[in-house]
Amino acid sequence: MSVIDDLASEFSRLPGIGRKTAYRLTHYLLKIPPEEACRLARAIEAMAERVRHCSTCHNLSESDPCEYCTNPNRDQATICVVEEASDIAAIDGSGGYRGLYHVLGGCLSPLDGIGPEELNVDSLLARLNSEIREVIVATNPSVEGEATATYLHKVVAPRGVKVTRLARGLPVGGDLEYADGVTIAQALAGRRGM
């Protein structure tokens, strides 16, 4: 196998990249100056060498504990539980939350054989000391996410910690006329007093 085929084969293993796109990317890298291609290679190498799971919250970080766990300016009494480390960027980027995080590493899925043992639930329970007053369950608004939230409520609430779930309903800027029935029903169920 040639070097070109080898690289294309590696690209095609990435999610959403087929054979044609893999070759297109490979040929793009052949066209750019060699130093740019080497910079990309070095960035990938550095990421693979340095990025690890935080032993406290399971976020992906170069340091352990990660920057969220060690930041004293964050609210130490609230933990936001997310399915994947990539969800942290979305929530933190909103600017509406400044507490701690915990990454589950997925959600409960009977068909995939994923039960609580496959998720980072034990380490979440181990973090529930007397300082923690609230756990915000920010799993996806899907059937699997809902089942995961139900399970977390079942195991966290008996420890005297308040468990909350992200609201579900209409997207900001959306049009009610075009919303689907499930979303409208969820929005009505979660309506709040004014």
Place this chain on the structure above:
Amino acid sequence: MSLVTTFATILKTYEYSETSKILRLLTRDHGLCSVIAKGARRPKSRFGGLLEPFTDGIATFYAKEGRELHTLSAFELHRERQALGRELARYAAAGLLTEIALRFAPAAPDAELFDQLGRGLDRLLAESGDVETAMLEEAWKLIVHLGFAPSTERCSLCGRQDEAAEPTHFDLMGGGIVCERCQPQAEKSSLRELSRAARAELVTLVRGGRGDGRPLESARAQRDLLRDFVAYHLADHRPLNSFRFLEERLG
């Protein structure tokens, strides 16, 4: 390329690329199908929150001959069952029914299987009695419909009518009970002991169940037997994924 419109139940969803979803559907008129719902994960997608497992609707997709993945054009909600996710035992049981359909439904359309799955999921959602009994009854209905009904009244080896009131053994390999005379011929690892109550309840389950939600006396034995029977006859000796989840939830 033809435009297909059919009743469909969403069995499973997979995230695809940054914004799309791939759905495995059990359809009434086209059997098992895979469709891609482009842009379904965008917050303002026209599919909104409809494309979730256990949901029934009318799916419209462009079917290309020779292709396995079709493009979903519309999904009109008929019945959503997202509340199944709010109780783990119901969620696990619904997972088992959909896994049976997902893995063992024939390629050809089977309207009765489609309807049976829908009835089973509706029952799990509404069951006010024992969820495990409901799950066992609905799972056996699917298995019997798929043509794997075990022999519960005649010996699976010699065909002789067996006295239903007596405890007996179930032979996984033979696909049913075995009389005392034939028992030595069966492989030991393939035999499961059935008490008198377990045998009577198995007969009822395979005939469609009582449907009253009363707990079974032999619930644990029935669950183990169902797991082993499905693994042996339908799943290359491997238990279904949802069984492990189910056992952890039900204890």
